[in-house]
Amino acid sequence: MNKFEQLGLNAEIVNAVSDMGFEAPSDVQEKAIPILLQEETDLVALAQTGTGKTAAFGFPLLQKINADSKHTQGLILSPTRELCLQITNEIQNYAKYIKGLKTVAIYGGSSISDQARAIKKGAQVIVATPGRMKDMVSRGMIDISKIDYCILDEADEMLNMGFYEDITDILSHTPKDKKTWLFSATMPKEVSTIAKKFMNNPVEITVGTKNEGTKNVSHEYYVVAGRDRYNGLKRLADSNPDIFSVIFCRTKRDTQKVAERLIEDGYNAAAIHGDLSQNQRDLVMKSFRSRQIQMLVATDVAARGIDVDDITHVINYQLPDEIETYTHRSGRTGRAGKSGVSMVIVTKSEMRKIKSIERIIKQSFERKDIPSGEEICQVQLFHLAKSIKNTEINHEIDSYLPQIEELFKDFSKEEVIKKVFSVEFTRFFNYYKNASKLNSPAANHNDYREGEDSGESTRYFINVGSKDDFDWMSLKDFLKENLDLGRDGVSRVDVKDSFSFFNTDTTEKDKVLAFFENFEHDGRRISVEETKDKGGNRDRKKRGGGGGFRKGGGGKRSGGSGFNKSSDSGSRGEGFSRRSGESSGKRKSNIKSSVSRRRNKK
Structure with missing residues (x-):
């Protein structure tokens, strides 16, 4: 029966x-x-x-x-x-x-x-x-x-x-x-x-234990600086040549951005999120199921319809807001009795979340290092060798063999092999030969207690506040988007009457301070300074660009004009312009409107 x-x-x-x-x-x-x-x-x-x-x-x-x-x-x-x-x-x-x-x-x-x-x-x-x-x-x-x-x-x-x-x-x-x-x-x-x-x-x-993750999935995490998150993702992909994966981001904007960068860098990638039409989503999923797409970048909502049994990896480019959601993400792989890997890319300040996830899924994470350039080149070389060995011979090539043999008659077998493999190997070698290590030297995640600050956060003073039409949300949006620090890049925003405080990961300190050098609004210099005071008093350590207001600049901001920033890298986002010498060609924009427009686009 x-x-x-x-x-x-x-x-x-x-x-x-x-x-x-x-x-x-x-x-x-x-x-x-x-x-x-x-x-x-x-x-x-x-x-x-x-x-x-x-x-x-x-x-x-x-x-x-x-x-x-x-x-x-x-x-x-x-x-x-x-x-x-x-x-x-x-x-x-x-x-x-x-x-x-x-x-x-x-x-x-x-x-x-x-x-x-x-x-x-x-x-x-x-x-x-x-x-x-x-x-x-x-x-x-x-x-x-x-x-x-x-x-x-x-x-x-x-x-x-x-x-x-x-x-x-x-x-x-x-x-x-x-x-x-x-x-x-x-x-x-x-x-x-x-x-x-x-x-x-x-x-x-x-089946199993409540909220428990599937036993067919192994869990790994990689610690990087916030600025290295994308490069870490690329190395994880390059070190797994046969990868067939879903990459999770928190927002539609991040999903689209990561997918576009992967495509620009030559990966078979696509995004799936709520802003796509049903026809677009169907086309993306059809391409993914047929493996024309190897890396599908998705939001948690869009990924609910992904039912593909042979996904090899789930990569958490960003951890979800709700820790329980991790169970759904990792469940995209290890299906139908097959094994899978769930990878998490985290910064030091996020490591405490790993312990929370472990308690929910009742499985342990293994901390691993982002592969070095040398390791990736080795993996890719042997993957190429294996592919060549397993390739079925197309005998349509037979008629061309005499000319090919004539072309290589002066080369030894060893030289021919080197040349064949150098075609692909050289591309990775040139890309990674001077690559730096991306691994962040953090302690083992067991040393972090739930809710405990990792000690790698820096607090800043900025001389704008509620009088400048900011609340904690609009100031946080402005900072994280224009500094490109991501969703969790800015924390503990505290807006006062004429000044405010905020935190970022310490690895981002130089970037933050450099960004606000020579930052002006209607002749008023906007200063950002590192402060040691966690409670918000004015006893702080001054950094880059001085503090207070430029003489004659006035106190309260009037009107709706934005801020102008001088930068070595050109435009840093809406409302900013390059200033050289006597501030030629300044461009003004309402930051509040800019933030509002971005929020409406999400």
């Missing part, structure tokens, strides 16, 4: 499973399917991404649905369009031998009227994103008042994305006697709240 048949599945589903090549159920399927088939019960299932959860709820759902009735009986909610379409496709494959059963996907970015017409024609199963589903329910386009089953897939991620109100509103339109099946990788408080509010004595199954 087929192993899926032993779980109680009928012939139609077992035949579809066989067609798809499934040989044995996964752990979560083995635990969930018999319960859902034999009992009419609510269920909470905790299992990592990539463990076969769609089949765990999809098989029982299809077996329980009456295909002869056209009304909607099953509703599946998922966090993103990609995952919604993926689940729909899988459910349709599972139901290929169930005559008359129809599944419809409901999601934003596509015609709402077309989706409504598809539902009216009859759909026993609806797979939907919360936002579009709520919209259609409120417009009376969908009737879910008689559904029998509601499945919340990736429940923790839906709640992390802010869908709590949408989900509770949708569930309020469903019958109280329906059965709710909740599938999640982690069990935060919000998921527990949903379970208590909308479920009746649910059966709970857990």
Whole structure:
């Protein structure tokens, strides 16, 4: 008897499973399917991404649905369009031998009227994103008042994305006697709240330990200075020639920026984030699945629809804001029984987060060094040798061999080999021959206690404050964007009446102080100085450019003009211009408007 048949599945589903090549159920399927088939019960299932959860709820759902009735009986909610379409496709494959059963996907970015017409024609199963589903329910386009089953897939991620109100509103339109099946990788408080509010004595199954990471994934971290983060990423890619990876950034802006830099540097890369149209996202994912793209740079939200079994590496270019999100990221690799690697690039000040993640995933990280240029050249050389050895001979070349042999008749075998391998090796050697080491000499992460300052932070005084129309958020945005320090580059911003304080990693100190040399506004010099005082008094150590105001410059800023900066590297962002000699060609801009425009673009 087929192993899926032993779980109680009928012939139609077992035949579809066989067609798809499934040989044995996964752990979560083995635990969930018999319960859902034999009992009419609510269920909470905790299992990592990539463990076969769609089949765990999809098989029982299809077996329980009456295909002869056209009304909607099953509703599946998922966090993103990609995952919604993926689940729909899988459910349709599972139901290929169930005559008359129809599944419809409901999601934003596509015609709402077309989706409504598809539902009216009859759909026993609806797979939907919360936002579009709520919209259609409120417009009376969908009737879910008689559904029998509601499945919340990736429940923790839906709640992390802010869908709590949408989900509770949708569930309020469903019958109280329906059965709710909740599938999640982690069990935060919000998921527990949903379970208590909308479920009746649910059966709970857990594959592994709650919030635990998959055992097929090894975890590594690399400590670099903030300015070396991108170069560190490139070296990790170069030291893994067969890399097929997802690279995670926090924001859409960073995702696009990193992808563009990788493409400029010759990597097969692309970005996927919320600003792309559905067609653009589909094209990117098609290229990624076909391996035309080796490095997919993604936000956490966009990555929810990535269901590719052979991803070799997940690279955390930036750690997520919510530590629990790391579990979802690392779950992109190590799928379907294969092994994978999750890499984290951190600065010294972020190392304490590693301990927090270890407690959640119940696995240890291994600290590793960013490979040196010499190590990368060696890896690439032997990768080339292996590729040449494994290449199948194309005998179309045979007719050209006499001319080729004639060309190399004066060379020994050793010389020919050297020349062949030098074609590729020289490119890496020239790039890395003078490369510096990127590893930051930090202590082992076990020496850092949770919440403890790493001691590598520098505090500064700046003589602008609330009188200059700044609050802590706008000042932080201005500093981190124009100094190019990234999301976590500026911390502990404290805005007073006529002055403020902020912190950066100590490795960025020279960059910060140099940036604010000869920085003026309407004849007023804006000074930034290092201060030893953490409480914000004025006893500070003066650095670069002096302090206070230039004589005659006035105290309070009036009007909406910006600041002008002199810089050796030309323009440093909106509102700045190069000043030479007598300040020729100054350009003014409203910094507050500049920051606001940037925020609106995100």
